[in-house]
Amino acid sequence: MALIEIKDAAFSYDGKRTIFEHINFRVEEGEIFCIIGPNGCGKSTLIDCVLGLNKLKNGQILIGGRPMESFKPRELAEHVAYVPQGHKTTFAYTVLDVVTMGRTYAARMFAPPGEKEREIARDALKQVGLEGFEEREYTKLSGGELQLVIIARAIAQQSRLLIMDEPTAHLDFTHELTVMEIIARLVRDKKISIIMATHFLNQAYYLENAGVNTKVALVNDGNFAQVGTPSQVLNTENLERTFNIITEIVSNGSGERKYILPLRNKR
Numbered sequence: 173m174a175l176i177e178i179k180d181a182a183f184s185y186d187g188k189r190t191i192f193e194h195i196n197f198r199v200e201e202g203e204i205f206c207i208i209g210p211n212g213c214g215k216s217t218l219i220d221c222v223l224g225l226n227k228l229k230n231g232q233i234l235i236g237g238r239p240m241e242s243f244k245p246r247e248l249a250e251h252v253a254y255v256p257q258g259h260k261t262t263f264a265y266t267v268l269d270v271v272t273m274g275r276t277y278a279a280r281m282f283a284p285p286g287e288k289e290r291e292i293a294r295d296a297l298k299q300v301g302l303e304g305f306e307e308r309e310y311t312k313l314s315g316g317e318l319q320l321v322i323i324a325r326a327i328a329q330q331s332r333l334l335i336m337d338e339p340t341a342h343l344d345f346t347h348e349l350t351v352m353e354i355i356a357r358l359v360r361d362k363k364i365s366i367i368m369a370t371h372f373l374n375q376a377y378y379l380e381n382a383g384v385n386t387k388v389a390l391v392n393d394g395n396f397a398q399v400g401t402p403s404q405v406l407n408t409e410n411l412e413r414t415f416n417i418i419t420e421i422v423s424n425g426s427g428e429r430k431y432i433l434p435l436r437n438k439r
């Protein structure tokens with residue numbers, strides 16, 4: 173059974189303009205589903221629907237075969253973790269406190285998290301390479317470190333499904349690669365499932381190249397124009413149609429590693 177299934181989903185903010193319609197997809201265990209498309213095509217809106225923050229105009233979302241609206245918030249947190257695009261750092265919590273917040277749903281009502289929850293949080297920090305950051309002040313981290321803490325918080329939640337909206341936005345090359353390595357490990361080795369919106373087309377190829385079970389949905393005109401593996405979907409024709417750009421798909425000598433080489437805008 174699919175971990176999550178979206179059936180004939182449609183959404184509009186004002187009841188007049190449809191942002192997307194007839195969206196169908198399912199995400200299996202140990203699979204990453206990348207949502208790719210131009211600015212304003214509705215990626216974040218779709219993600220907010222999957223998180224239950226936007227109510228669909230039409231269609232249904234099933235989590236483990238069960239309609240999403242039948243889940244209590246605490247129950248939903250057990251199944252779905254979220255890595256947002258940006259975050260505010262208002263309070264001077266320690267890094268360990270922030271990551272432990274991922275365990276809130278599992279703690280007893282009104283009880284502070286116990287040592288078991290803090291141990292899970294410490295382990296999550298280790299998984300993102302932030303061992304030793306436990307007592308650092310959250311507000312004093314760099315953007316890259318902050319993003320890794322937020323990913324650690326989602327890992328600490330121990331949900332089978334992770335939703336990520338542009339997880340590498342504003343990150344430098346090193347931190348982008350770190351995040352991609354963490355994603356590959358979670359999906360390929362730990363069989364976590366991820367839905368990720370991204371602008372970085374080559375990230376889908378990076379994952380495919382790394383042996384991660386990867387699917388791509390190319391959003392165009394409020395619909396999924398194509399769904400398939402990166403090799404099936406991210407070809408020169410589809411990229412030209414969706415982004416109006418001329419590209420070349422290049423590969424290393426043995427043809428195992430593919431990348432998109434952007435050549436020029438089509439004018």
Ligand SMILES: Nc1ncnc2c1ncn2[C@@H]1O[C@H](COP(=O)(O)OP(=O)(O)OP(=O)(O)O)[C@@H](O)[C@H]1O
Nearest residue numbers: 185186191209210211212213214215216217218371
């Ligand atoms: N709260 C809102 N109320 C009304 N319209 C909105 C709202 N949020 C987004 N929109 C509109 O919905 C459309 C889709 O926006 P969305 O942010 O989902 O796109 P996106 O693909 O995530 O964009 P980007 O790649 O630029 O982040 C846009 O036309 C946007 O202006």
